[in-house]
Amino acid sequence: MKTRDKKTAMSASDLAQMGTCERLVFFEARYGRRPSAGQRQAMARGRTEHRSFFQDAVAAKSGARADTAKPWCFCASLAWSPRASQTRRLRRFRGLDLRKSAGGRWLTRLYYKNSTARCRRHQRHPILVVALRLALTPAVWLASAVTALRDLER
Amino acid sequence: MTRTMLFIAIATALAAFVVVGQLWSARRARRSDEDWLPRELRNATLVFTEKTFRPKQTSGFVARVDRGYRVGGELRLVELKTRERARPYTSDIIELSVQRMAVEQQTVERVSDVAYVLVQDARTKRRSVFRVRLLSNTEVIALARRREDVLNGRAAPRLAADRGLCRDCAYRAKCRARQHEALPARR
Numbered sequence: 415m416k417t418r419d420k421k422t423a424m425s426a427s428d429l430a431q432m433g434t435c436e437r438l439v440f441f442e443a444r445y446g447r448r449p450s451a452g453q454r455q456a457m458a459r460g461r462t463e464h465r466s467f468f469q470d471a472v473a474a475k476s477g478a479r480a481d482t483a484k485p486w487c488f489c490a491s492l493a494w495s496p497r498a499s500q501t502r503r504l505r506r507f508r509g510l511d512l513r514k515s516a517g518g519r520w521l522t523r524l525y526y527k528n529s530t531a532r533c534r535r536h537q538r539h540p541i542l543v544v545a546l547r548l549a550l551t552p553a554v555w556l557a558s559a560v561t562a563l564r565d566l567e568r
Numbered sequence: 569m570t571r572t573m574l575f576i577a578i579a580t581a582l583a584a585f586v587v588v589g590q591l592w593s594a595r596r597a598r599r600s601d602e603d604w605l606p607r608e609l610r611n612a613t614l615v616f617t618e619k620t621f622r623p624k625q626t627s628g629f630v631a632r633v634d635r636g637y638r639v640g641g642e643l644r645l646v647e648l649k650t651r652e653r654a655r656p657y658t659s660d661i662i663e664l665s666v667q668r669m670a671v672e673q674q675t676v677e678r679v680s681d682v683a684y685v686l687v688q689d690a691r692t693k694r695r696s697v698f699r700v701r702l703l704s705n706t707e708v709i710a711l712a713r714r715r716e717d718v719l720n721g722r723a724a725p726r727l728a729a730d731r732g733l734c735r736d737c738a739y740r741a742k743c744r745a746r747q748h749e750a751l752p753a754r755r
Binding site: 429435459471 | 622634660667718725
């Protein structure tokens with residue numbers, strides 16, 4: 415049986431499980447967690463929906479405090495998709511290059527302050543999404559060039 | 569031949585109608601972010617989202633809050649759940665109650681004992697929001713002590729109130745074998 419460090423803080427979800435089944439709390443502490451395939455699927459679905467919920471919150475109020483990293487490039491995610499190569503390149507550029515300089519960090523703050531609300535309005539008009547894609551393309555080229563140069567230097 | 573073509577055309581039109589109807593319905597269900605907000609939160613300020621609150625001491629509660637809104641000088645918490653049944657569970661109330669304690673311990677803000685469980689249908693993505701009243705700090709601490717007693721063998725764990733949960737439980741066989749030790753579910 416796993417020995418529990420008495421000094422460890424208790425999580426809200428751990429205690430919440432007491433409202434589901436105390437027997438399960440006991441067995442899981444003794445033998446470990448064993449979610450079924452359906453339960454694992456439900457958990458994965460829950461994580462996806464929480465991510466969307468978080469992105470909606472940031473779009474609605476970019477100044478809200480959060481521990482999770484801002485939803486990468488919200489505008490790029492809208493123009494292409496969150497997993498598109500263009501979005502990944504911009505995210506990488508923001509994380510590895512912009513973040514390292516005061517100017518880059520200022521630019522990032524300006525972006526999150528102004529662009530998420532604009533992108534949210536764009537969402538309702540497909541033509542604006544296309545325009546956004548065209549406007550961001552030079553930024554993607556720049557990001558690719560900078561990261562390629564950095565990789566070359568290494 | 570003409571009859572067959574007519575049948576195909578009608579079947580295609582019906583299929584298209586069903587598909588378009590489903591797409592329109594799903595789009596409406598996901599509308600804008602504010603549509604699910606209850607009336608009392610419409611003018612509230614979103615203060616934090618996906619924020620973890622850890623205690624200053626090693627003991628205490630740690631909680632990750634989905635959303636916190638400020639209204640009328642206090643914070644109100646929102647928890648998102650994705651499930652098939654559109655209703656809040658006891659576990660949601662416990663979770664939100666612990667979140668309230670964690671937020672109060674770490675910040676100087678007053679957190680309301682009224683919170684919201686936002687249930688999103690797993691299939692249709694339709695959202696329903698439920699207003700719940702949270703447990704008091706005394707009740708949360710008592711529950712935490714009971715959990716400790718259950719884990720340390722000082723108290724016999726109760727059976728689940730909803731026996732439907734047992735269907736998919738990996739410990740069903742073990743639980744049955746030790747059922748004589750269990751207390752009945754709390755009503």
